[in-house]
Amino acid sequence: MYKYLKDESYYHELYDRLTIKECEEWVNSVNHISSRDKYKKAGSITGAFTEIGLYFKKGERYRNKSETIHKWMERDQDKDDRINNAIEPKGIRCLSCSHLMQVESKDLHTDINDKNDRVLFFFDCSNCNSRRAYWENGQEWEYKNPCPKCHANRTSVHNRKGNIITTAYNCPGCGQKETDTWDLDKREEVDPNFEANRRKYCISDKEGTDYISWTANLKEIAEWMKDHEENKEIYDAVAKIKKLTIVELQNHLNPAIKKAGYSKLDFDKPEAGRDLTVGFSLQDNKPGRQDRSSVYDLRRLLKKTLADTNWRLIADDINYKLGFLAGRLRGVEGEEALKALAEKMLKK
Ligand SMILES: [Zn+2]
Ligand SMILES: [Zn+2]
Known part of the structure; x- marks a missing residue:
């Protein structure tokens, strides 16, 4: 009985033959174009063009190879299952001697699009060797x-x-005649260049995985460039943000605080979440400054001094008690958080 599913190596060869064909067609088409007079001077460029095109063709063929082979094998396994599960017509008798006939073989028939499959059973008469076939x-x-x-x-x-075997066809309608010959000895023609071409055009697993990761990187870089081009204003703003560590923050704030009449800036133990949150406290040194103006002045000072940094005062919330002020600051890091901060800054 004919079996559709073949050894996996068969599908590898079939796929590689198609790869060779595609690559050769590419080389031939570039050669054809570059043979025109106006491109002749560009000889070395067309050579490079061929190589680049081949590099991607070989890589893409590799990328799709295992999935395609898997599909082909699944399709052929389905055909075998279809034949094996077809229900045999019973009680078929010989037209010549009326003996019950036995199934000799069965086969799957499809239309030109590999659709509408039907199984055909071939019956043999063991008595007189006559044959019949049933769907x-x-x-x-x-x-x-x-x-x-x-x-x-x-x-x-x-x-x-x-x-x-020669078959002669004869048409009773119009008298058309045709003959067909079939040589049983004729073997499959072996392309002597197959192995050499396979080495040339069908890349190894190592080269293939390198290609896949290389193109993935390329895609990532292209997306990164596109994003940076489309959001240039935001990324420029991100670049301008002063990214301060907690010590740098303290050094950044101290002169401004001193100048505005505050002192002893101190930070609590920071809480790390998505951002860094840290409580701070300081003292008001300015004699006669009332609670409300002290809070107001400090809030303005912090807003102004932190405006071009990655730090912000949380919820404008500052407590004042007997010249002692406390509040919380939030610092952000990482591209996404800085981008969000830059977007807010640009909206203002
Ligand atoms: Zn018979
Ligand atoms: Zn005819």
């Missing part, structure tokens, strides 16, 4: 060989000489 639905197979000119059913006569 799985119990309908008898009818010999049909329509004439390509007038569509009348042609007759055929087979003649075997040695291992060559």
Whole structure:
């Protein structure tokens, strides 16, 4: 019985043949174009063009290889299952001697698009060797060989000489005649360059995985560049933000605080979440400054001094008690958080 599913190596060869064909077509088409007079001077450039094109063709063929082979094998396994599971028509008797006939073989028939599959059963008479064929639905197979000119059913006569079978077709409608020969000794023609071309155009797993990660990086870089181009204003703003550590923050604030009449800036233990939150405290040194103006002045000072940094006062919330002020600051880091901060800054 014919089996559709073949050894995996068969599919590898089939895929590689198609890869070779695609690559050779590419090389030939570039050669064809570069042979035109106006491109002749650009000889070395077209050479490089061929190589670059080949690099991507080989890589893309590799990328799709295992999935394609998997699909092909699944398709052929389905065909085998279809044949194996088809229900055999029962009680078929020989037209010549009326003996019950036995199934000799079965095969799957599809239309030109590999659709509408039907299983055909071939029956043998063990008594007189006559044959009949039935579709799985119990309908008898009818010999049909329509004439390509007038569509009348042609007759055929087979003649075997040695291992060559000749079939002569005859059309009763228009008299058209045709012969077909089939050489049983004819073997599959082996392309002597197949292995050499395979080495040339079908890349190894190592080269293939390198190609896949290389193109993934390339895609990432391209996306990164596109994003930076489209959001240039934001990224420029991100670049301008002063990214201060806690010590740098303290050094940044101290002179401004001193100048505005505050002192002893101190930080609590920071809380790390998505951002860094840190409580701070300081003292008001300015004699006679009332609670409300002290809070107001400090809030303005912090807003102004932190405006070009990655730090912000949380919720404008500052407590004042007997010249002692406390509040909380939030610092951000990382591209996403800085981008969000820059966007807010640009909106103002
Ligand atoms: Zn019979
Ligand atoms: Zn005809």
